[in-house]
Each structure stands twice: as C-alpha cells, then as structure tokens.
Amino acid sequence: MGLHVVIVGGGIAGLSTAWYLQQEVAAKGLDITYTVLEEGSRWGGKILTEEVVWGENGRFTIEAGPDAILTQKPWALQLAKQIGLQDALLPTNQLPQQVFVWQKKRPIPMPDGLFLTVPTRLMPFARSPLISPSGKLRMGLDWVIPPRRDAADESLADFVRRRLGKEALDKIAEPMMAGIYNADAEQLSLLATFPRFRELEQKYGSLIRGMLAARRSRKAAGHGRSALTPFVSFTGGMRMLVERLVPMLDGECRLKTGVTAIQPLPDGRYCLMLNTGHALTADVVVLAVPAYVAARLIRPFASEAAHLLDAIRYVSTGTISLAYPIASIKRPLNGFGMVIPRSQNRPINAITCTYLKFNRRAPEGYALFRIFFGGSRHPEMIDLTDIELLTVVQQELALMLGITAEPVLHRIYRWRQGNPQYDVGHLARVDAIEAALPAGLYVTGSPYRGVGVPDCVRQGQETAVRLVQTATQSQLTPLKI
Numbered sequence: 001m002g003l004h005v006v007i008v009g010g011g012i013a014g015l016s017t018a019w020y021l022q023q024e025v026a027a028k029g030l031d032i033t034y035t036v037l038e039e040g041s042r043w044g045g046k047i048l049t050e051e052v053v054w055g056e057n058g059r060f061t062i063e064a065g066p067d068a069i070l071t072q073k074p075w076a077l078q079l080a081k082q083i084g085l086q087d088a089l090l091p092t093n094q095l096p097q098q099v100f101v102w103q104k105k106r107p108i109p110m111p112d113g114l115f116l117t118v119p120t121r122l123m124p125f126a127r128s129p130l131i132s133p134s135g136k137l138r139m140g141l142d143w144v145i146p147p148r149r150d151a152a153d154e155s156l157a158d159f160v161r162r163r164l165g166k167e168a169l170d171k172i173a174e175p176m177m178a179g180i181y182n183a184d185a186e187q188l189s190l191l192a193t194f195p196r197f198r199e200l201e202q203k204y205g206s207l208i209r210g211m212l213a214a215r216r217s218r219k220a221a222g223h224g225r226s227a228l229t230p231f232v233s234f235t236g237g238m239r240m241l242v243e244r245l246v247p248m249l250d251g252e253c254r255l256k257t258g259v260t261a262i263q264p265l266p267d268g269r270y271c272l273m274l275n276t277g278h279a280l281t282a283d284v285v286v287l288a289v290p291a292y293v294a295a296r297l298i299r300p301f302a303s304e305a306a307h308l309l310d311a312i313r314y315v316s317t318g319t320i321s322l323a324y325p326i327a328s329i330k331r332p333l334n335g336f337g338m339v340i341p342r343s344q345n346r347p348i349n350a351i352t353c354t355y356l357k358f359n360r361r362a363p364e365g366y367a368l369f370r371i372f373f374g375g376s377r378h379p380e381m382i383d384l385t386d387i388e389l390l391t392v393v394q395q396e397l398a399l400m401l402g403i404t405a406e407p408v409l410h411r412i413y414r415w416r417q418g419n420p421q422y423d424v425g426h427l428a429r430v431d432a433i434e435a436a437l438p439a440g441l442y443v444t445g446s447p448y449r450g451v452g453v454p455d456c457v458r459q460g461q462e463t464a465v466r467l468v469q470t471a472t473q474s475q476l477t478p479l480k481i
C-alpha cells in the first residue's frame, strides 16, 4: 500500500508543497498520492487578483494581496518557469522607479541606491534632503561603531538605531517596514528577516562598508544589472501563478473543504474531520494554514507545539485600490509609491502608484492607486465601514496628491489576522515548533521561514523534499518499480 499525504491549505505554500511532492514522486517513482484541501471557494489564499473590464477594450487589474515577486529570491520564478509562465512575466516599469517618503507635508524622494535604509551610493545620499545633516553624520558613524559579535537576535529598530541612528529608523526603516512589509520595526526580528545585515556588520565591521563591498563585487562579477527588474509580476496579475499551477496538480484538489479537527490513529496515521461532514485518513499531514489554525487543529494531541504556534503574532491589514482619470491628479507622484512614517501621524501606511509601477494595470488615461492600512500602527482602520474608510483615504489622497475628484471605482480588501509577524526570537520559535511536532505532521508557509511568495514556494519545496526523505528512510513507501 502506498502513502497518502494530505495538504491542508490551498495558498501558494500548500500548492507549492503539492507541486514539488508531485515532482519528487515522479522523479523517484514513489507510491505516494496526495490530496489538497482548501476551506475557501478559490485557490491562492492571499494571492487574489480582480479584473474589472472598463469601456470597449480597457481593464483594471487589481491585486488584493501580493502585487509582485522579488526576483533576488529565485524560487517563485523557478516555479513560474516550470509551469510555463516564462512569457507572462511582467517587469516593473524602468522609469520612474522612485519611492517617496511623506515628510513635513510633502513627498521627498528616497535617495538613489538606498537598500532598505543602507546607502549603497554615497553621492545621491549626501545630496538628499530626506535626512538632516546631523542625521547623515550619525549614519556615517556606522563606519567606526564596533560591530556586535554575538549571535543573539535583536529588533530591526534596535539594529538600525545602533548602527545608523534614530533618524534613519524614523524616516526610512520604520515606514518601509510598516508600509511595505506590514511589520513593526520595533518588534521585527533582525535574524528572521534581514540576517544579511548582521552578516555584513560582522564581516566588514560596518554595514555601509559591507553594502559598498557587495555592490563592487557584484559589478566585478558582471552582475551589476540583472536582466530582470528587482520585482516582477505576471501580465494578467499574480493570480496567473495559481491559475496555471492548479490544473497541473495530479492529486485530488478539493475546494470548500475545511479541516475542523485532526485525530492521531493508533497505527500512526491521522484522521482529518472535514466541514463537509466527512473524514479523511492520511499517513502524512502538511499544515499550510495560518499558525493559529495549525495550533487549534493539533492542540488535543500536541499541546507543546500548539502553544509555540500560538505565540506567532498576527496583525490585520487591508488595501484599498482607487482609480481616477489621470487628469484629476493635481500633484502626481512620479514614482512607484510613497511610504508614510509613523511620526507624520497619518491614518494610512503607504501608497502604491500601480499604474506607474506596472504596465497593463489601468486603461489608457486612468490612474490606479493602492493604499495600505491597518497593521500594528493603525489596527482600528480595519474595523471602519467601507464608507468611513473611503472618506479617510480620499482625504489623504487630497492632502498628498491633490485629488479631490470621486474615484471612478474602488475595491477594498481586508486581511483579518492575515499577516504573521516575525517578532524577535522567531527563528528559535520555529525551530522549537518543528522539533515538537509529532511524526508525520509538518507545518509550512508564511508563518515560519519567510512571508513573501518566493519564500512560501521555497518552503513548500523543502517540505515536500523532507517528507519524501523521511517517508522513504522509514521505508513506509514501497517503490513502484
């Protein structure tokens, strides 16, 4: 008898686990089958693209969740190529790649060459009005401040304050983390999110020196400019990744099938209770669901792992996309978007100029903006009614971009308890969770070792490889041939 794997959760992590399990099984000729169970009525989880037809030939492509993948992390791109999406890759527009910071009631460009707070080009940074002269001097002290040598974790905010000073934190790192990563820099684990910063600090004694050296060696190796832009999407939006992948899965894939409970069986297998009233038996279970859902499902028989899973904090965030005729924008932002520091006391976290970031997102003559709200900074925003939210956001757009017209369309998406937070100590917590899980049970996806889509794909692949290795080593799986 072969082995049956049940993957719970049809977001990108669960779907990637299924895909790479399928590849392993085919490559090694194993007798393993799988089922994917998704509670919702569509695949993709946070990946959700809406298309709105506009006029004769136009359309708006609106992202509710991720709008791009980071090309520096290759795993989602590799998956896209494997499933034949190579030709559908959509790079960001080359110009204008500028990102702005809302500062003293006006948008100020981030200096060129700034990599997540750290200047990698000195002249644009020296000339930038964003940081005061004393703030720049303080950032320069990074060259001489002795590096931290121990391996202990710390918050991103503590790290930036320690190396680059408070102004760099307030004006760059904090708004980037809140606006782009939905995270609170004061709680965010450095080691779980930007371990390279610590590596550079320890290797070069200074973050800026380390970044400059890395830039020089990339140039020397001829990798100064990649053929791909740092971020890419797909011509029809992020949903293409899901829509192409799901039909290529040869396991059973069931929508509207939530797992309500899991019971270990005396023979080492698991029985999964489904919200359809049925039950399903599995040799191996992969939980690709939020950590608090995994905790609830395993608590009756794995209380320590459940307790650790519950310690992964979540925040609620949302996005609202609004479209306007371009002519109605009195003070357009000539860039991809703007982040808004906490110190500016505004109710929104960031604005993306979707129509400038990517082609094909808005019909000719129209602008499409996406505004991020909620998170640790403004949790109350999530509970506003649609009308209240729209009023607040329109006031912000009037202030920041001079838009007083009514939007021609808007779409609101709320992700309640949707964003796992990698608080200080996160990696140790994840190690402990994995060690505490009973045999035949795996957790994977955004709550653990990377929230971005590429990291979720990588974790799905790693989980599939690990489970096949364990299963074949314990000789649970007779080879077909």
Ligand SMILES: Cc1cc2nc3c(=O)[nH]c(=O)nc-3n(C[C@H](O)[C@H](O)[C@H](O)COP(=O)(O)OP(=O)(O)OC[C@H]3O[C@@H](n4cnc5c(N)ncnc54)[C@H](O)[C@@H]3O)c2cc1C
Pocket (backbone or CB within 6 Å): 008, 009, 010, 011, 012, 013, 014, 037, 038, 039, 040, 044, 045, 046, 047, 064, 065, 066, 067, 068, 069, 070, 257, 258, 259, 260, 288, 289, 290, 293, 317, 318, 319, 415, 418, 419, 444, 445, 446, 447, 451, 452, 453, 454, 456
């Ligand atoms: C607004 C926003 C913007 C983002 N922007 C980007 C970006 O630009 N680039 C990027 O790389 N990443 C971005 N991210 C992060 C990224 O999209 C997510 O981290 C990733 O998609 C999560 O994938 P996942 O499979 O781990 O979880 P999810 O997508 O949350 O999937 C989990 C699935 O499990 C299902 N489920 C839950 N409980 C059960 C149950 N009991 N039984 C069965 N199924 C269940 C859920 O319905 C869901 O479909 C963004 C996230 C958000 C919210």
